[in-house]
Amino acid sequence: MPRIALATYDPGAGPSRDTDLPALVRALADAGAEAEARHWDDPAVDWAGYDLVVIRSTWDYSWRATEFAAWVDRAGALTRLANPAPVVRWNADKRYLGELAAAGVPTVPTRYLAPGEPAGLPAGHEFVIKPTSGAGARFAARYTPAEHDTAVRHLARMHAEGFTAMVQPYMPGIDVRGERALQFFGGRLLHASRKGAVLSPGTPYDADKVAHPDLERWRPTEAELAVAEKALAAVPGAHALLYARVDLVDGEDGEARLMELELVEPNLFLWLHPDSLPRVTEAILAAAEGAATTAPTIA
Template identity: 50%
Template sequence: MGTGRIAIVTSEEGLKRDADLPLIVDALRAGGTAAEAVAWDAEPGVWGSFDLAVVRSTWDYTDRLGEFLAWADRAADATRLQNPAPVVRWNSDKRYLLDLAGAGVPVVPTRFLAPGDGFREEDLDAADGVVVKPSVSAGARDTARYESGRTADAARHARMLLDQGRTVMIQPYLPGVERGERALVFFSGTFSHAIRKGPLLTEPGVIDNDREAHPGAAPYRPSEAEIRTARAALAAVPSPDAPLIARVDLALDGAGDPVVMELELIEPNLFLGSSAEGVERFVAAVTAESLPPTA
């Protein structure tokens, strides 16, 4: 039985490269739902023709953030948007890590520098080196790690981003990422599946915006501690309801405990090609979300 029209929101790049997209649309249609992939910057009037719009692969949003957030507000006025516009806005800047830390969620220790903030080069150092990246970014763009003692190089990177008017994140490099980053996928707050992938920043001091985003991604069974940490991150999202779609990226700290690297609520790769059950769970969550509320 159909459940109205659903837009799976993507981008021009997503229409070409999102491997999850055809799996999602085909599975929804197979279940009787009128689903369609639509770029977020399509004609503004299109959103009122859908009963639900699910944000998926809007992969250019970081380069057009103001425009994208304004779209989210307009789309939410025209239809039901998931994840909701306030959650999208909150998650669009990685300063949300401060909120997670304030809620007691274990996260990678992070210092933020806004344009105009001063800093000392020696502050950009740690025993195992540091990672420098912009607070608004995706796919590790404009990101690099620097070995301990390479403070001048790290400072040069930070100043470049600050001069562009961007907020900078400084984090200690966690050698635990070399044991694999974990990505845990949740639908409506319920754990679905996970993958483990290799480290991204394999070469110190190099900004490589063409690097593979998920090297060696393979299905993974997370530990109870990892699931517990991911759930704590989701519980700290400023929303009365669990996000329809979420991916929690974890790494291991020096003690071997999981810490949150990122909480992705806008356009995460869901690795549905590696999990037939994940596709089914996605469809079930979206279908339930699209049903009219009961009296």
């Protein structure tokens, strides 16, 4: 009987935002595993006691990046971790987007501004500022050139907290075509979803946002699959991925571009895709038994 931990965040007194977790624990138990949801930051957990630790919903990690990186390394040294520690570490810093762009993956054009670097914000078009360590649109906002001073204050706050900022043109295609999430699990396409735009004009960067508005099922186009495949092929350590979510938006030219590649703790949206639960369960069980994972392919 494989012992499997699903690593999640501690929601405190409130309910967990990971509504998929109970169904996943149950499905793994029904399939003969001993599965438990555990808080990643719980010092009482004996990670070595599990055959596999699957990072599922450690959704507070982006503002505890150093602590999380240490946990990933520790857990990865004690047992089998999915995704593996090196690729999680690589993906937790959104400078990976620049690396993928350099490797020829169509990405949302991105400039990085580390603390101390002069701003030089776009004057001719709307733009987005967000942190290189982020999730759920935390600390993200969009600005018109007329909002330059507000944008500079946003940058200053991020830099004061030690974050490197990303500056991107606002991709207007997202308001019409939304953002598509292609999910891969156990080396194959699992399902895809589409959601609406998250950033509204004038919403303060430190406001809470709805991370996945108007989520619906989506059948990916050939072009989207091609970009996803290219992005995944460029990941260092792609062969060892258990799961991946590829988030795409349309550029000015209407072509799909990578917004984010989620290899840490992607929301799987199983509530929207209940038919995917058996595949996820199967792939986790195979990983627990040490089956070699293969590079995600579209086939």
